[in-house]
Amino acid sequence: MTEVSSTGSRPAAHPGSDVVDRVVSCDLTFAVEQPADIALHIAAAHGRVVHAERLDATTGGKALPTPAELATPHRGRIHLLHAPSGVLSVSYRAELAAPAAPGHPTVATPRDLPGLEQLTYLRASRYCPSDQAVGFAVAEFGDQPPGRPRIDAITQWIHHRVGYVAGSSNVHSSATDALLTGQGVCRDFAHLGIMLCRALQIPARFTAVYAPGLTPMDFHAVFEAWFDGAWWTYDATRRAPRESMIRIATGRDAADTAFLNVLGGIIALRSIEVTATVTGALPLDDNLVPHRLH
Helix, strand or coil: CCCCCCCCCCCCCCCCCCCCCEEEEEEEEEEEEEEEEEEECCCCCCCCEEEEEEEEEEECCEECCCCEEEEEHHHEEEEEEEECCEEEEEEEEEEEECCCCCCCCCCCCHHHCCHHHHHHCCCCECCECHHHCHHHHHHHHCCCCCCHHHHHHHHHHHHHHCEECCCCCCCCCCHHHHHHHCEECHHHHHHHHHHHHHHCCCCEEEEEEECCCCCCCCCEEEEEEEECCEEEEECCCCCCCHHHCEEEEEECCHHHCCCEEEEEEEEEEEEEEEEEEECCCCCCCCCCCCECCC
8 A cells, every 4th residue: 555644633642541452444545536525434433542543645645635524423533535536545543542431320211312312313214214114123022121121132133033144235235125135244233233123112323333353354333222321332243342342433324424425526445454453362242241332
């Protein structure tokens, strides 16, 4: 990949901060056929101590201006970039430390969510047509006690009944496709969990993450469901420990969290390489124990 120059997005942490325990990176190469404006959603969300971070972009070996940064819901960050014609290379790298583990929240109900947030994550969305799955969800999971037992049952059902098959879906595939075909990739597993939760009036949302331990390495997707006064993370694929994950973006479904949006011009993705590592051994994940993603 073309060497790039530094355009650091966030300052390094002060001496004495928690030690680095996560390192993530993403290298992208594009063919820009016509000058393009793009939005990149690849930076780690705010919430961890940052020891070092770089977001660099070049075209033809020439460094581009530092991308403008926009804040998105749930501490996410989008970077806006104008790229001239040619081969565009984008490189992101961050060294992070884990924040203090959150305590167990006070027991609450869905009504304790802010009104707009609750409504947003209860509604059907593009990839999660929960209004079409109410009958199935009630028949399959309605006999479970409300709250965590239903979410656990949904996650277990998806893990055992849906096969993880690379290439089995595309950007147009929805949770309904995964339900009908019985196969998909991480985004389909997450969409299906969200659809079934919302069909049972459980607020649920989609989260894109860096996932140390994932094989093969790539961006990963999980879902978060609301109970006991907090958002809890579920991954029906069980392909990486949730404790190691780093939040990138959160929204209604994959439409809100795409790593790239082309706002103008013509651009094609040539290559993508994602890495995510932890210091020491990967944490073990007891998939039956609730976990909160920072």
